[in-house]
Amino acid sequence: MTKILAAALxxxxxxxxxxxxxxxxxxxxxxxxTVGGLTDLTARFIVEKIKPQFPxxxxxxxxxxxxxxxxxxxxxxxxxxxxxxxxxxxxxxxDQPQMNNLPYKTPDDYASIINTITYYxxxxxxGDAPWKDAKALLDQVKxxxxxxxxxxxxxxxxxxxxxxQLTTVADLDVVHVPFSGWAxxxxxxxxGHVDTLIINPGEGRQLADAGRIRIIAAFQPERSAFYxxxxxxxxxxxxxxxxxxxxxxxxxDTPEGTKTFFHDxxxxxxxxxAFLDFVKSREVQVNYLSGEDAxxxxxxxxxxxxxxxxxxxxxxx
Amino acid sequence: MEMIDGLMHGxxxxxxxxxxxxxxxxxxxxxxxxxxxxxxxNAGMALLIPLTFGMSAEAAIIMLAGIYxxxxxxxxTTAILLNxxxxxxxxxTAIDGFQMAKKGRPGPALAIAAIGSFIAGTFGIxxxxxxxPWLAEFALRFGPPEFFALAIAGLIFLCGLSxxxxxxxxxxxxxxxxISTIGIDPVTGTQRFTLGFTHLAQGIDLVPVxxxxxxxxxxxxxxxxxxxxxxITKVRPRDLVPSWLExxxxxxxxxxxxxxxxxxxxxxxxxxxxxxxxxxxxxxKLSRTPERFGQGAIEGVAGPESANNSATAGSMVxxxxxxxxxxxATAMLxxxxxxxxxxxxxxxxxxxxxxxxxxIASMYLGNFLLLLLNLPLVHIxxxxxxxxxxxxxxxxxxxxxxGAYTLNNSLLDVWIMVVMGGAGYLxxxxxxxxxxxxxxxxxxxxxxxxxxxxxxMANGDWSYLLLRPVSGMVVLAxxxxxxxxxxxxxxxxxKIAQFIRNESQQQPTG
Numbered sequence: 129m130t131k132i133l134a135a136a137l138x139x140x141x142x143x144x145x146x147x148x149x150x151x152x153x154x155x156x157x158x159x160x161x162t163v164g165g166l167t168d169l170t171a172r173f174i175v176e177k178i179k180p181q182f183p184x185x186x187x188x189x190x191x192x193x194x195x196x197x198x199x200x201x202x203x204x205x206x207x208x209x210x211x212x213x214x215x216x217x218x219x220x221x222x223d224q225p226q227m228n229n230l231p232y233k234t235p236d237d238y239a240s241i242i243n244t245i246t247y248y249x250x251x252x253x254x255g256d257a258p259w260k261d262a263k264a265l266l267d268q269v270k271x272x273x274x275x276x277x278x279x280x281x282x283x284x285x286x287x288x289x290x291x292x293q294l295t296t297v298a299d300l301d302v303v304h305v306p307f308s309g310w311a312x313x314x315x316x317x318x319x320g321h322v323d324t325l326i327i328n329p330g331e332g333r334q335l336a337d338a339g340r341i342r343i344i345a346a347f348q349p350e351r352s353a354f355y356x357x358x359x360x361x362x363x364x365x366x367x368x369x370x371x372x373x374x375x376x377x378x379x380x381d382t383p384e385g386t387k388t389f390f391h392d393x394x395x396x397x398x399x400x401x402a403f404l405d406f407v408k409s410r411e412v413q414v415n416y417l418s419g420e421d422a423x424x425x426x427x428x429x430x431x432x433x434x435x436x437x438x439x440x441x442x443x444x445x
Numbered sequence: 446m447e448m449i450d451g452l453m454h455g456x457x458x459x460x461x462x463x464x465x466x467x468x469x470x471x472x473x474x475x476x477x478x479x480x481x482x483x484x485x486x487n488a489g490m491a492l493l494i495p496l497t498f499g500m501s502a503e504a505a506i507i508m509l510a511g512i513y514x515x516x517x518x519x520x521x522t523t524a525i526l527l528n529x530x531x532x533x534x535x536x537x538t539a540i541d542g543f544q545m546a547k548k549g550r551p552g553p554a555l556a557i558a559a560i561g562s563f564i565a566g567t568f569g570i571x572x573x574x575x576x577x578p579w580l581a582e583f584a585l586r587f588g589p590p591e592f593f594a595l596a597i598a599g600l601i602f603l604c605g606l607s608x609x610x611x612x613x614x615x616x617x618x619x620x621x622x623x624i625s626t627i628g629i630d631p632v633t634g635t636q637r638f639t640l641g642f643t644h645l646a647q648g649i650d651l652v653p654v655x656x657x658x659x660x661x662x663x664x665x666x667x668x669x670x671x672x673x674x675x676x677i678t679k680v681r682p683r684d685l686v687p688s689w690l691e692x693x694x695x696x697x698x699x700x701x702x703x704x705x706x707x708x709x710x711x712x713x714x715x716x717x718x719x720x721x722x723x724x725x726x727x728x729x730k731l732s733r734t735p736e737r738f739g740q741g742a743i744e745g746v747a748g749p750e751s752a753n754n755s756a757t758a759g760s761m762v763x764x765x766x767x768x769x770x771x772x773x774a775t776a777m778l779x780x781x782x783x784x785x786x787x788x789x790x791x792x793x794x795x796x797x798x799x800x801x802x803x804x805i806a807s808m809y810l811g812n813f814l815l816l817l818l819n820l821p822l823v824h825i826x827x828x829x830x831x832x833x834x835x836x837x838x839x840x841x842x843x844x845x846x847x848g849a850y851t852l853n854n855s856l857l858d859v860w861i862m863v864v865m866g867g868a869g870y871l872x873x874x875x876x877x878x879x880x881x882x883x884x885x886x887x888x889x890x891x892x893x894x895x896x897x898x899x900x901x902m903a904n905g906d907w908s909y910l911l912l913r914p915v916s917g918m919v920v921l922a923x924x925x926x927x928x929x930x931x932x933x934x935x936x937x938x939x940k941i942a943q944f945i946r947n948e949s950q951q952q953p954t955g
Contacts, residue, residue, distance in 0.1 A: 162773050163491035169780055176495045189854045190491065193647030194629045194636065198855075201643050228636050230643060277902060283633045305589075305901045306632055308894065311769045311776075312713060318767065321588030321902065330783070334768050334790030402498075409786050442633070 148392060149385035151210030154185035158214035160199020162192040166328075166410060170244060170374055171215040173406055177397040195284070196220025197230050200377070204232045208379035210386035213241065216377045219286055222430040227284050227442050235426040241376040242391045243417035243425065244398060245407055248348035248371055249290055250358065252327050254317060255339045262345035262364055265324065266298060273301035279313045279322035282306045286370045287326035289436050290347045293368045294361065296439070317341065328372075329354060329411035354411040371429070373415065375422050391419060448574060451794070455802025459810055464504050464803065471508035472811045475515020476818060478532075482523055482660055482844045485532040485652065486516040488851050490777045502785030502800050507807040509781050510761070513774050514566055514808065517717065517754045518815045521558040522826050525746070526551055529660035529841050533652055534717030534753035536883065537725040539659060541738060541745030548741050551827050552685030557695050557743055558750040559819040565703040565751035566812040569758020570805060572707045573765065578791075581766040584711045589902060590910050593895035594919035595712065596888045601927045603722050603884045605730075608739065611931065614881045621885025622892075624649050631894045632901075644857045651715065651886055653849045653858040657865025658872070658879045660845045664838045665870040685823055687743075695747035698728050702751030709752070710759020713771040714891050720756040721749035722884060758808075765789050765801070 159171045171188045179186055191199035200220050206212035225233050232238055251262065259265040269276050280287040283306045295302060305322050307313035310331045317325040318340060327343075329352065335341045346352050346360045347369050361368045376394060378387060397403050398414050407414055417425060437443045458464060478489035489512045497505035520535035525542030538558065545554040572580075587595075604614050627638045628648025639645040687695070702724040709720035728748040729738045738745050761778070763769040768790035770776040782789050787797045794801050829837070849862040872879050896910075903909030911917040 163487055163494070163777060165776065165780075168491070169494070169784065172495045173498070176498065191854055193853065194643075198644065198647050228646075274904070282631075284635075303902065303904060305898055307898065308631060311763075311771050315585055315713075315763070315767070315769055316588055319585035319588055331768075334788035334792055337788075338791035340791055406784060409783055442635075444635075 147385040148388040149383070150182065150389050151386050152184070153209075153211050154187070155182055155210065156187060156189045156212050158199045158203050158212065158216075159188055159190050160192060160196035160202075160214065160216060160220050161190070163190055166330075166412070167215055167217055167374060169406075169410075173403060174215070174244070174394055174397050177400060177403065178393045181393050194228075195224050197224040197228060200224070200238070201231050203377055204238050204379060206379050208239075208381040208383075210378070210382055210390070213376060213378045213382075213390060215244070215374050218371070218373045218375065218426065218429060219284075221375065221377065222426055223284055223289075223433055223437065226430075226434060226437050227444055229444050235423050235430060237380060239378045239380055239382050239387060240419050240422040240426060241378055241387050242394050242398075242419060243415055243422040244374045244376065244394070245412045246371050246373040246415035247329050247412040248346060248352070248369055249287055249326050249328055250332070250343045250347065250352075250355070251324055251345045251361075252317065252332055252336070252341045252343045253324050254320065255342055257323070257342065259344070262359065262361070265344065266300065266364075269300050269302055274303065276324070277303045277305050277322040279305050279307055279316055279325040281309050281313055281326070284437070284440075284442050286372050288440075289370045289433065290326055290368060292436055292440055293370065294347075294366060297366045297368055314341075330409075333411065352411075353413070373417075373422075373425070375426065387419060451798060451802045452574070452806060454798065455804075455806030456809075458503055458799050458803030459507065459807040463501070464507055464807060465810070467500065467504040467508040468511050468807045468811050469814060471511020472515035472518075472815050472818065475512040475517075476519040476815065478512065479516035479519020480522045480531050481519075482529050482531050482656060482841070482848050484844075484848050484851055486513045487773045487777070489516065490774060494777060494781065497781055498784065502782060502787045502797070503803040503807075505781045505785060506778055506800065506804050507811075509778055510804060510808060511811045513778070514754060514757045514811065515815055517566075517750075517757055518559060518562050518819050520753070521562075521746070521750050522555065523841075525554045525558065526826060526829055527660075527837065527841055528663040529845070530655060532717075533655055533715065534721050534756070535750070536655055536659060536718070536880075537721045537749035538746055540725070541740070541742045544739065544741035545743065545746065546830070549684060550691075550741070551830065552823055553687035553691050553743065554746050555823040555826060556685065556687050556820060557691065557747050559816060559823070561695065561699040561702065561747045561751035562754040562819075563812050563816040564699050565706060565755040566758065566815070567809065568700075568703040569707050569710075569755035570808045570812070572755070573758055573762055574805060577762040578766040580711055581763050584763065585767075587712070587915070588913075589895045589898035590913050590916035591919065592713065593892060593899055593910065594916040594923065596714075596891045596895060598919050598923035598926070599719070599723070600884060600888050600892070601923050601930070603726055603888075604881045605726065605930060608878045609881065613877055617877070617879065617881035618885040621882035622889040624654075624882075625886050625889030626893070631890060632897045644855070647853060647855065647857065649861055649886070650852060650858055651718070651883070652852050653862035654865050654886060655883060656845045656849055657862040657867075658869035658883065660841060661862060661866025662869030662873060664841055665866065666873060667834060667838050685827065691743045694743050698724070698744040698748035699751045701727060701731075702748040703755045705748075706752035706755035707759040710756035711762055715887055716756040716760045716772065717753040718887055720752040720759075722880075722887075724748035724752035765793055766791065768793075 157171055157175055159168050161167045175186055175188050191202050197220055200216055203214040278291055280291050313325045316322050332341055336343050343358050346358050348360050349369050398416050474489055478484045490509050520531035521538045523529045523531040524535040524539035525546050528539050528543035530536045530539050542554045628646055630637050636646045705724045706720040710716040728744045729735050760772055760775050764775045764779055770779045787800050849858045852858050899910055
């Protein structure tokens with residue numbers, strides 16, 4: 129076994145050739161969201177670490193707006209010479225182009241270089257909520273259909289897709305209240321304006337520790353290392369888990385050598401202890417995927433989301 | 446007692462050399478990004494965030510917070526001297542501040558702005574310490590229906606501050622609300638009114654609109670008036686200091702502005718902009734001589750400049766006590782804390798007292814440093830006015846262009862600013878005040894989102910908005926205010942018509 133692996137590795141090292149080549153000129157790393165968010169910090173962390181390998185300069189450029197599609201459009205339409213890449217969350221890559229008419233449609237319209245981190249979401253209720261666990265909550269929803277309010281971070285976001293999948297699989301009738309992001313949603317949850325909220329990892333840590341909110345289930349294939357006591361929806365009999373990943377994306381025809389150069393540089397950051405500490409502080413996980421694998425992952429998610437978005441009536445005409 | 450112990454401990458943390466240096470760097474940079482039009486605190490903080498990775502948690506957040514509140518000091522400088530707001534929170538300061546500068550009193554305007562900022566900043570920190578956690582809990586009772594009601598009330602209240610006739614004000618509000626809908630639907634996430642241009646989907650940002658309507662339009666007017674050599678040739682030292690009368694007239698507006706700013710800061714939305722509008726409106730309403738507003742009333746500088754400063758403190762309250770950040774600037778403070786393994790929230794004071802009290806103490810120091818930094822600078826800033834106007838105008842345009850671009854790294858924002866500059870110039874020619882448009886642009890998205898979220902919550906039942914006690918009361922009060930404005934406006938028009946009739950009867954040739 130080890131021999132085969134070793135052989136494969138040697139073959140690979142020949143296959144991914146030594147023509148790894150740095151881009152000519154300064155590099156813009158586009159982050160399609162505003163400063164201060166998780167995408168921004170991840171991008172800035174990575175850029176800070178790989179800076180020495182780019183003597184011509186490399187910097188994060190925020191191009192926020194339109195659910196990330198403005199930034200991705202900018203990447204897709206840039207000259208494919210390696211001077212423009214981006215750190216792009218899955219939703220901006222695969223959901224936005226299905227909801228709006230954009231210059232990019234599918235994962236074939238851009239090059240995926242490497243996947244950095246992946247995370248899953250949780251369902252939270254107020255600390256003083258009467259439901260001890262997810263089962264009790266879902267029973268209540270079934271007893272009083274159309275009554276309980278579920279908050280998400282916006283229509284078409286991963287949290288909405290998670291909710292839509294859950295209500296379909298579990299046959300639930302809930303009131304969906306879309307917020308724009310965690311800040312708005314969590315204030316509404318704490319204030320009792322919604323009964324539950326779908327949250328990202330890390331965001332609810334202190335409120336959970338203080339007993340103000342209770343995290344009752346994970347939209348994840350297996351239990352989260354950060355919340356080992358929280359069961360997954362899969363365990364409860366509902367296979368619902370929409371993942372969120374930050375993929376490094378480049379224009380479609382970027383040369384192989386340049387892509388390899390970026391891939392290798394960023395891969396070392398993913399193994400760097402400081403980066404691991406950083407992702408741990410945000411309760412997300414490094415999920416290394418090569419460019420090939422990242423593209424396969426995007427295609428798989430793309431097709432799954434097509435079904436979901438169609439059902440929600442969100443697909444662009 | 447516990448609080449005093451905490452604060453003493455905090456000063457111990459904040460006064461260590463590295464933290465003191467972080468504070469000094471933060472407030473200096475903050476003043477700088479505040480002075481430069483367009484480049485606001487968000488851009489400044491984003492640039493420095495990678496540097497904070499290697500710092501201690503205290504130093505990191507002390508520096509970033511310094512940039513945030515420091516920028517509110519700087520923003521008034523260009524507003525007063527050039528009629529170009531340095532950042533969005535200083536739009537109101539420009540109105541009377543610039544008139545004061547024109548009348549040879551730029552020094553007092555700058556000094557009062559700095560002193561007001563200092564008092565309000567200190568007041569805001571006291572607020573965080575004393576009532577922060579309690580207020581944050583209280584604010585949670587406000588859900589989407591209440592935000593909708595508040596925003597509607599705010600729109601009606603603030604539109605009263607324009608000098609326009611009622612009809613023109615309504616038209617400007619409608620325009621502003623219309624512009625605010627361009628881009629992405631805040632609820633469904635789909636593009637609308639983009640005419641097929643992907644880039645328009647980012648929406649029309651407030652900052653380029655303000656820079657165009659106020660900054661570029663001012664330069665265009667300057668050109669039309671003809672190039673004068675310099676606006677002020679000689680500034681006597683005693684003209685730099687506020688007179689006793691000016692100081693006395695500013696005292697109450699500063700206090701009121703401090704309270705208004707802190708409260709508005711607790712609410713989601715662009716707090717620094719909203720609070721300064723609010724304060725200006727209140728001062729004009731309370732003044733016995735409202736006609737002085739717009740002609741260089743010191744209260745119009747003192748109130749808004751204080752309000753935008755304490756608003757930065759107010760917006761830190763939900764961040765510190767609940768871990769909720771409503772604006773990009775506070776989101777960055779939150780991020781800096783989390784990266785260093787400190788989780789703000791209900792346990793913040795207990796779990797990381799050295800950070801919490803260190804930051805609080807550093808803010809006292811920072812505000813003091815800012816005062817020391819800004820008061821002597823008044824003299825230097827005022828001497829900018831000695832520059833020939835064509836040089837000054839070119840510099841303003843340059844900074845506006847760069848500032849508009851750096852906002853989202855987007856050329857679209859530059860074009861929006863240019864177009865708005867032309868529009869602003871035209872509005873001046875027509876004697877139309879653009880303020881209602883700006884207010885509608887700020888409040889439009891809040892109104893829309895809150896309304897639609899409320900309707901989601903109630904399954905489309907409109908009566909829900911009126912049946913919730915707080916929102917119902919605010920909506921009713923807003924409607925009453927609207928009716929009152931309408932009646933007063935009609936009465937005034939009737940009076941003016943009567944007056945004109947009388948005049949023309951006396952002077953038939955008129």
